[in-house]
Amino acid sequence: MAKGTKLNLYSIFACTATILAASWVLAEVENCEMDEIEDEALRVEVAFAQAGLIDNCLPVAPEAILGVKFPTVQADLGNCLYPCSTILTPLLELEGDPETNLTVAIMDRDMPSAATPILSNYLMYLCLNVNGSSLSTFDSSLCVAPWINANPTPGSGKHRIMAIAFPQSSFIDSSSLYPFSIDRYRFNMSALIANYSLGAPVAGNFWRTSIPKDYGKYCGIETTECCAKTGNQYY
Numbered sequence: 001m002a003k004g005t006k007l008n009l010y011s012i013f014a015c016t017a018t019i020l021a022a023s024w025v026l027a028e029v030e031n032c033e034m035d036e037i038e039d040e041a042l043r044v045e046v047a048f049a050q051a052g053l054i055d056n057c058l059p060v061a062p063e064a065i066l067g068v069k070f071p072t073v074q075a076d077l078g079n080c081l082y083p084c085s086t087i088l089t090p091l092l093e094l095e096g097d098p099e100t101n102l103t104v105a106i107m108d109r110d111m112p113s114a115a116t117p118i119l120s121n122y123l124m125y126l127c128l129n130v131n132g133s134s135l136s137t138f139d140s141s142l143c144v145a146p147w148i149n150a151n152p153t154p155g156s157g158k159h160r161i162m163a164i165a166f167p168q169s170s171f172i173d174s175s176s177l178y179p180f181s182i183d184r185y186r187f188n189m190s191a192l193i194a195n196y197s198l199g200a201p202v203a204g205n206f207w208r209t210s211i212p213k214d215y216g217k218y219c220g221i222e223t224t225e226c227c228a229k230t231g232n233q234y235y
């Protein structure tokens with residue numbers, strides 16, 4: 001109990017500090033290239049804020065980058081990845097080895113589209129009680145919602161896919177959990193944070209995804225062709 005209280009007080013402090021820092025940073029670096037910001041925490045914060053990801057769902061930006069790696073591509077603070085290159089469960093990486101257990105979630109913030117996100121968030125991945133120092137090798141039985149690829153409808157524009165890791169204040173018993181693997185629409189992350197007293201996010205990342213413009217030409221039959229030949233045109 002004492003530990004949980006401490007974590008929450010810390011979150012409130014971190015939250016206030018981050019919001020102050022974020023407004024200052026946004027004013028300062030409005031026209032800067034992301035690459036020019038060297039400090040990692042600042043880069044993550046600015047990228048999340050610029051992508052509109054800091055809101056009721058995520059009140060405070062993560063402190064560090066969460067590596068999200070697929071066989072041929074990886075998330076990089078808002079880059080574009082075709083759904084066909086994110087089919088397999090991603091490998092997660094976090095430097096800094098926190099001694100706490102983490103809750104890791106990946107979700108589509110723009111379901112069915114950014115304009116009308118009435119089914120958001122669409123939960124793509126949720127794992128609980130992941131030891132932060134073994135993030136890249138954890139047992140998939142800790143995932144209450146195994147990986148499901150992004151599934152943007154053709155013509156629905158770019159979707160922001162957000163990956164985020166929260167420190168837990170205690171062990172979460174998944175036996176009484178909501179059936180997240182079955183009902184993946186309208187995932188309420190604030191409710192998850194509140195229900196399990198999760199702390200301020202330690203790490204995060206995001207990418208954008210969309211169906212390539214010439215979907216019918218390349219993507220119907222063979223998905224590797226789709227990735228190789230469609231260039232940068234999305235719709």
Ligand SMILES: *[C@@H]1O[C@H](CO)[C@@H](O)[C@H](O)[C@H]1NC(C)=O
Nearest residue numbers: 098099100101131132133134
């Ligand atoms: C995570 O694993 C490390 C190394 O095995 C261990 O020392 C630590 O206590 C574990 N953390 C938790 C929260 O179980």
Ligand SMILES: *[C@@H]1O[C@H](CO)[C@@H](O)[C@H](O)[C@H]1NC(C)=O
Nearest residue numbers: 101129130131142170171172
């Ligand atoms: C961390 O999670 C592991 C299961 O992965 C569990 O055995 C351990 O008790 C948890 N530790 C804490 C401090 O919640």
Ligand SMILES: *[C@@H]1O[C@H](CO)[C@@H](O)[C@H](O)[C@H]1NC(C)=O
Nearest residue numbers: 186188189190191192194195
């Ligand atoms: C999500 O959960 C929070 C906290 O329980 C609640 O206040 C909010 O109304 C919920 N949002 C939606 C869209 O249901």
Ligand SMILES: *[C@@H]1O[C@H](CO)[C@@H](O)[C@H](O)[C@H]1NC(C)=O
Nearest residue numbers: 178187188189191192193195
């Ligand atoms: C949070 O707890 C409420 C009340 O027990 C439950 O209805 C809801 O499904 C939970 N939500 C999440 C995301 O854990």
